[in-house]
Amino acid sequence: MRNQRAFDELRPIKYELNYLVNPQGSVFIQCGNTKVICTAMIEDKVPYFLKGKGTGWLSCEYSMIPGSTKSRKVRDISRGKIDGRNQEIQRLIGRSLRASLDLKKIADKTIWIDCDVISADGGTRTASINGAYIALYLAIDKALKEGIIEENPIKSSIAAISVGIVNGKKLLDLDYKEDFSADVDLNLVMNNKLEIIEIQGTSENEPMDKRDLYDLIDLAEKGIKEIFKNREEVLTKREKIVLSSDNKNKILEIKDILRGLPVDLLSKSQVGLGDMEVEENFESLEENAQIKAQEIKKRVDLSVIADDTGLFVEALNGEPGVHSARYAGEHDDAANRRKLLESMKEKENRKAYFKTVISYIEKSGKEHLFQGICQGEIIREERGENGFGYDSLFLPKGFNKTFAEMTEEDKNKISHRSKALEEFRKFLEEKHS
The missing domain is CATH 3.90.950.10 (Maf protein)
Incomplete structure (x- = not known):
């Protein structure tokens, strides 16, 4: 159990904007000991199923480098296929970010989001969503200034956090040890109106009471409010x-x-x-x-x-x-x-x-x-x-x-x-x- 954090306290979050030179948007995000490099790059084409439809697209790839975990994480290319967990997470990130965009305003363009976990200590998917949004924001801002797109397609900001029940206690922002021993593990994505975009969760042992679910959603909302506030300070530090x-x-x-x-x-x-x-x-x-x-x-x-x-x-x-x-x-x-x-x-x-x-x-x-x-x-x-x-x-x-x-x-x-x-x-x- 956590010793230094209150049950409703986030791990310290740090951002390093424009972390890489080549992408239009990039950020290094650190949440406790979880560290992720997120990038956003705009491509002048769309998937075949969207050609001529007057809309754009956003797609994501997520991976964990071999040294991100205590035992070496095998690369997908060595396995000959994408890891099922990676695929699930990158789809979650893609769905979450598309919910923040008016895709018609990036017609015939695809925004590629890449999230590479370099250190995993729980909450990699939520950290990736939070970092990916900032990378997306920076890429859009640059594209607007350079005339690559004419209108800002971002219609809402999004944020994500994990909550869970560990040894009967409801906790915000689980690290790996807490996540590993959790009776209930829940990930939530919300927009800046605090509307729910997605919930991923499971009761590992006994079924969960609905009242516990509502409590966990309230706890997640508290954390997401803090993430929005912290992010606003980072992005509008003018x-x-x-x-x-x-x-x-x-x-x-x-x-x-x-x-x-x-x-x-x-x-x-x-x-x-x-x-x-x-x-x-x-x-x-x-x-x-x-x-x-x-x-x-x-x-x-x-x-x-x-x-x-x-x-x-x-x-x-x-x-x-x-x-x-x-x-x-x-x-x-x-x-x-x-x-x-x-x-x-x-x-x-x-x-x-x-x-x-x-x-x-x-x-x-x-x-x-x-x-x-x-x-x-x-x-x-x-x-x-x-x-x-x-x-x-x-x-x-x-x-x-x-x-x-x-x-x-x-x-x-x-x-x-x-x-x-x-x-x-x-x-x-x-x-x-």
Whole structure:
């Protein structure tokens, strides 16, 4: 009998997401000493009986490696046929996962689930179902981002757990010793509405009373609720980042560049700081970006980013530089452009560059800086209706269109801000990998 766990206590569950490189979804799941590698891969075909039916399919294979048990487990290929227990379990996993999908949304595609048990200590089938769902979730998420499928086919999440009666006591999540000596052994699969998808169970000795069955279902439900909660934390572990701005265009641009990362971008208004203004009176973009981020960070227990941008003109000794937004005295884009053209009237050297600096403060308080530069020149008269600031006067190097003549998409591919954000993205990718 268990010594360290209460009768209604799960074994510790650990997940390692994206465990393998090649599958679209993979996870290493550990429940106590039971360990399973689960993968999900999407194939661009369906079984012959579904061809032309406008639907997809999900199939599963389950196996235990030779060293997963105390006595060597013979491989199916050596036996010349699939082990009956393996076949039963892989069918259970397949049925359970298909219950979570709208197969019409993956028309003409098959999702292959593979569950390989590397250490067996009871509950391998339920651990496989729980791990396989996560692998499926990751594969679908990747396929949606890559355009392999258009709609999310997952209609509900599922989870599974074992319960049983051992020496007259009802227990949750049986390990091998408990399972081996159980009077009643039951496996349940439920969806996130706590509706039962499948029950597998048997009374090994004496027949079971119906009241015991209801008690075991209630016990299983408690465990499955915990699994859902734990899984939600694993799959939605997203970083919230506050931007020190309410500029809608800037927010959309940053969101677009950070798309696909486990981060949520919030405007300062979304955290109740819409009226907050920070005086940018330093002589460098770095200091201005840092002070804005630091002032926001004092008020929120979240990550923060702030940026500052300037136009640096070589013939004007770097002006307007850090004072670009108020070059003409007020924050007036048209007045700033007029002053710049007047200052450049007699200048033959038209070289200039835009520079953006991003200050990022992690939730922990650690600070980082990222920068992006776009080289170009100042033309002699305004061109283009798009953009803002000095965009209609800035011709990026190697292009025949000003920023104001480019589409937002084309500008974002080469702009100073997008370059700084790409550096920021690389940092976040490493951080969240």
